[in-house]
Amino acid sequence: MVLAAIALEHGNDAKAKELSDLAAKIGGAVGWRHILLGRLALKRSDTAAARAAARAAAKADVAWPELAGDLGVLLSRTGLHAEALPFLARATEARRYDPQAAYNYGIALQFTGDLRKAREVFEDLVTREPGHAQAWLALVPLAKDRHEEFLPMLEQRFAATDSVEDRLMLGHAIARMLEDKGEWDASLGWLDRAKEPLATRIGHDRAATERLFAASAASAESPIPALSGDTSPLFIVGMPRSGTTLAERILSAHPDVTSAGELSDFAVLAKRTVQTPGGHVLDAPTIEAAASADLSAIEGAYVERVRTIVGDSPHFIDKMPFNFFFAPLILQALPGARVICLRRSPQDTVFSNYRQLFATAFTYYSYAYHFEDTAHFVAQFEKLIDHFEQALPENRFLSLSYEEIVADFDRQARKLVAFAGLDWDDACAAFHENTAPVATASSLQVRQPIYANAVARWKRYPGGAIRVQEALSRLGIGNIEKNIG
Template sequence: MADLAIENVTLRRAATLIAGGEHRGAHALCLAALQKGEAPAQALFLLALIAAEHRNPSKVLELTDKALQIESGHLGARAQRARALLALHRQAEARAEAEAAAALDPRDGHVLDTLGVVLSRTGAYQAAAALFRRATARRPDHADWQYNLGSALQFTGDLAGARTAYEAALKARPDHHRALSSLVSLSRQTEADNQVAALEALFDDADPDPDPDPARQQHLGHALAKSFEDMGDHPTALSWLERAKAGRRRAAPYAIDRDKALFEAAAATAKPATGGYDDPAPIFIVGLPRTGTTLLDRVLSSHPVIVSAGELGDFSLLVKRMTGTPSSLVLDVETFAAADRLDFAALGRTYVERARAAVEDGAGATAARVIDKMPLNVLNVGLIHRALPNARILCLRRHPVDSALSNYRQLFATDFPYYDYAFDLADAGRYYALFDRLVAHWRAILPPDRFAEVAYEDMVADLEGQTRRVLDLVGLPFDPACLAFHENTSAVSTASSVQVRSPLYSTSVGRWKRYGDGLQPLLDALRAEGIDIPD
């Protein structure tokens, strides 16, 4: 018993050092414990935590596998293993590991939160929310856990519950910028009821000269822009967007030539579909973000035989894995060039299996159609048609200025390089031109009953007519439930998670006209690329 006490003291000290960011000392203590044979599973788990802090998921996986060989019921190790699988883009395995660990009834708040994060990021939002609730019940004052709960509840449509969780996060930590910006996203801000003063104060704290925090700046600045938009002051909103993005733009300068090469490589992947997997189930909704992709997804997935798997990255990940290219990016010129040698039937079959499995509550297993609404799949259209020749690909289109502006207005993940064009208005315009030319290429070479464009403005003007048209394209009869898409109770994880809970509105059509002269760099860039700008 005395030896056990020593083991616990040693590793408790290591855990305390890890919590304080003192990884070197913690690492030494864990190695010493292993050398003495003291609680080896726990020592390996703590080493995995250190590897996770250093963003080394392969090492985390190695260490947690060793820990679980010693102690299969170590739930902390199982949670970190699931997190590592997620970081390695092995989503299906990550979700399965998290579900298996959750079934063992974990009680530790950190384990519950970690498993919740994995389930949330793999689309199991209801299950994630349940775990976050259990974590916050143990620690109501843990701001990050409350924020995670709020995010999961927002995705499931429980906006009142999300508000309560965000407010609890702010009560625990008033400077929690993500909770504050998320709270702003839940409702329209007014002159009488807004968070502008709190947001501005936090933004100033996030912008010390000369070392700003780009992530905090983005969240707070975007929330301020949204607030001023709600109150009708669009020029001020635009100025806040510029301030919000300045730090990130300096940290990661964008070069349009990189995306130009990527789009050209994507266009070259289109060849006759002769050896794919003949399953008609998949419906791909592609396009630029914030151009109506979520609206179309909700409309179609309200049909009784269609389910949505959300925004899957699986097709790109499978192409990357099957080509075996060594580059660090999933979508890149090298991978597109190598894709010509793929076994397209195997690619299509594996993709369908994963897409069906990704639907929460198992609804994808028997559905006649399964939607994947990853916008970036617009780059994969040529490969999708070769792997799944019977799949339908629906590309959302929107007014060029509204399209580029909506991307500039969007807060994308700060560590996701594919949206770096959205940090500058002119870059957003040039990127739109690349997108426009690629879609014209797909339109010219793919069968019109497999690739079709859908205009956002047309959907807003004639929802029933466009819904009937699209359902005819995918080979299904019209169902009135599609017109009541706002009553759809399934989860939504996109920036439209609040809007799609309301009936259709037209206020986003022609939004760009409210911003005045501030959009001149965008207009100039579009015109320089030969893009016509309708009134």
């Protein structure tokens, strides 16, 4: 197993699998072997297999704190955040302090709603390891009462480090603190400084983005079947930071609904069905091929995968935001599925995506390192959803405005619940009391009652407001104050 782990760390996945299979024949190291198999499954975007491997490792138990930490991360990455906590706690409490284990534990605590304990873990971590940029970024929104103390410290650390990744995280943390001080354009300037090196290194491809959106738009021309069969799947999609988590919390507060989290399973099954080359499950060739393919085999496989998370819940939610690209294909492949798309004002969507630090390992978020690239991506989204609203059946595709949910919560929440085929339940109005884990950037906000502070946030940036309007106007989004609902 040591050799298999080394092979995996060096990117030799085939050799890692070969050595794992050999270890299985010899016997022993069961927990370790399943952790490695789970990591291999995640690399090929097979969340279901990774989840099964993680649970097998948990059942076998793992004695070493290092392996407990690896298992906790694997469980978290497959959406099993509550199950991850005891293993991450074991890794953190080991005799030899491991900063990354402590960070992982703090994040899992935040996702599961224990914000007080998460803050304690992050404060202890930055005390022990003052250079841990990830921990600073996680701590800042949890410790607003210490911003005056933190701000000069982080500005000094930003200036002292040559690490592009650390500067990215520290810059985001500084920008967040300046926002809370009301220094909006100064905050935007820090984001520009923090992101520019990665924007240059990554080089977001706008032409490829346009091909992807065009393929998705064209897929809506294929016939969409009438609503029938298994109506348990509910998809919530939209741009990140547009209200998708809010909609998920409202619906999952209903006793007949369980959220499965953000799943890549539909994309994986679509890719597997059409067998397009390349390592990405979301690309234009896959959508183009799937639009004319027989997708009927996907339904059973998809539902079976999700049932391993949600059990026998009458309805379940898949809240992968970028599934909006697959919306027509979802409606074709799963005749009983409904898709709910959240929209937010384009200006606020640009700012909310630009100010968010997404996982740097995922190339799908490459647009968010440059302000103009972010505006370009949002403009493409706006045009695509305008098209979907006209092309897709209204009893299977619903577009909801974040601003309207905030302004008229009761009516919009009831509209959402009714579209899902459910009777109203008062628990949906108390969504902030929902105790289910939240593994998104909204994990703090959705534990509060509805509030309007995030509406028209873009107008608080004096220079940034002009910047975003000019960028969107150049990209053909002229009526940007339109009522989206």
